[in-house]
Amino acid sequence: MKQYWIATSVALLMVMAFGCGQPGAEQSVEQPRDWAIAIHGGAGHFGEEDLSPIQQAAYTASLSSALALGEELLAQGGTSVEAVEAVIRRMEDDSLFNAGRGAVFTAEGVQELDASIADGKTRNCGAVTGIRGFRHPISVARSVMDSSEHVFFSGHGAGEFAAAMGHEPASDAWFFTHKAHSRYLRAKRRAEAKDALAYKKGTVGCVALDRQGNLAAGTSTGGMTYKEHGRIGDSPIIGAGTWADNRTCAVSATGWGEYFIRTGVAQEIHGRMLHGDEKLAEACRGAIFDEMGALGGDGGVVAVDASGAISLVCNSAGMFRAWSSPDGRGVAMFGATVEGTVEVH
Numbered sequence: 001m002k003q004y005w006i007a008t009s010v011a012l013l014m015v016m017a018f019g020c021g022q023p024g025a026e027q028s029v030e031q032p033r034d035w036a037i038a039i040h041g042g043a044g045h046f047g048e049e050d051l052s053p054i055q056q057a058a059y060t061a062s063l064s065s066a067l068a069l070g071e072e073l074l075a076q077g078g079t080s081v082e083a084v085e086a087v088i089r090r091m092e093d094d095s096l097f098n099a100g101r102g103a104v105f106t107a108e109g110v111q112e113l114d115a116s117i118a119d120g121k122t123r124n125c126g127a128v129t130g131i132r133g134f135r136h137p138i139s140v141a142r143s144v145m146d147s148s149e150h151v152f153f154s155g156h157g158a159g160e161f162a163a164a165m166g167h168e169p170a171s172d173a174w175f176f177t178h179k180a181h182s183r184y185l186r187a188k189r190r191a192e193a194k195d196a197l198a199y200k201k202g203t204v205g206c207v208a209l210d211r212q213g214n215l216a217a218g219t220s221t222g223g224m225t226y227k228e229h230g231r232i233g234d235s236p237i238i239g240a241g242t243w244a245d246n247r248t249c250a251v252s253a254t255g256w257g258e259y260f261i262r263t264g265v266a267q268e269i270h271g272r273m274l275h276g277d278e279k280l281a282e283a284c285r286g287a288i289f290d291e292m293g294a295l296g297g298d299g300g301v302v303a304v305d306a307s308g309a310i311s312l313v314c315n316s317a318g319m320f321r322a323w324s325s326p327d328g329r330g331v332a333m334f335g336a337t338v339e340g341t342v343e344v345h
Helices: 002-011 053-075 080-092 137-147 155-164 178-190 193-199 257-263 265-276 280-295
Strands: 036-044 113-119 124-131 152-154 204-209 215-221 242-244 249-255 299-305 310-314 318-325 328-334
Touching (some): 036 053, 036 310, 053 080, 053 318, 053 328, 080 137, 080 204, 080 215, 113 242, 124 137, 124 155, 137 155, 137 215, 152 155, 215 249, 242 265, 249 257, 249 265, 257 265, 257 280, 265 280, 265 299, 280 299, 280 310, 310 318
Parallel strands (some): 036 249
Antiparallel strands (some): 036 318, 113 124, 204 215, 204 249, 242 249, 249 299, 299 310, 318 328
16 A cells, blocks of 8 residues: 555656745646646645654545546536535545544634635635534535625624535534544643644645636635634635635645735735736745745645646645646645656556
């Protein structure tokens, strides 16, 4: 199993340099791609030594599976919004990540979920924060976008809206995992929320370009372990954690949310492209290293532009990430620059 996934992660890499811990790069795109997709499963200060070979194989398999779902939808002509929602739903059900099942616990010992989604064609968007009792927050966020005149619902109101729209309920037992609860108990013993920063990785996100030329982005999270009551990070905030606009790019962010909010990372990337004529990779590097990182924050983004160029950039030691287009696909986790080739037939 280990050998299979090591071989797979090497053989499927595109001609790209997507590094964390240093400025990344994007593949040169001479002709627009028919479709493209990138996903993340959280960023943080973790390296190869922090995950056993079995854990690395599990993350690789999960990222690859979620990516394959998006690939299939896009290759068959599905919309970018459909692909983003479907991929994030799959990751919300996977307790490896901090979104949906297995999400982290707040200081009050409960799991509160956030999500947002954006449509680059219409520039419409939807978001929910502090939602409980519904299996797929990303789908509730999409309903806010598609079936409401509003953009953002919180807490009890988000739950009432989800119930009215017929979204699948789920008990506390569905979201509970011993791993997440153990992290909560450790943080509670320390009695200081700042100690929970070591356990903030796991937010999930997806960006996509479909065959109709439309972009979309989505992000879903359980937030930060032992977070204070009412704390909201960047994931449900349009312009900070999520952004999509057909004129420029689609972006999903992960990391220390307060800093992503303070610098409006997702919209900063859009602005650099729209008003500064920067290319996608340059805009991502500037937003992560020159803006957010300069203030002391850490994390990263996955992004795709209107031509199908893909950029995955972070300033933390690692970021769970995967990407694909008709040119090939790849999966990576750690901070070292990932480079490789794939022969596309």
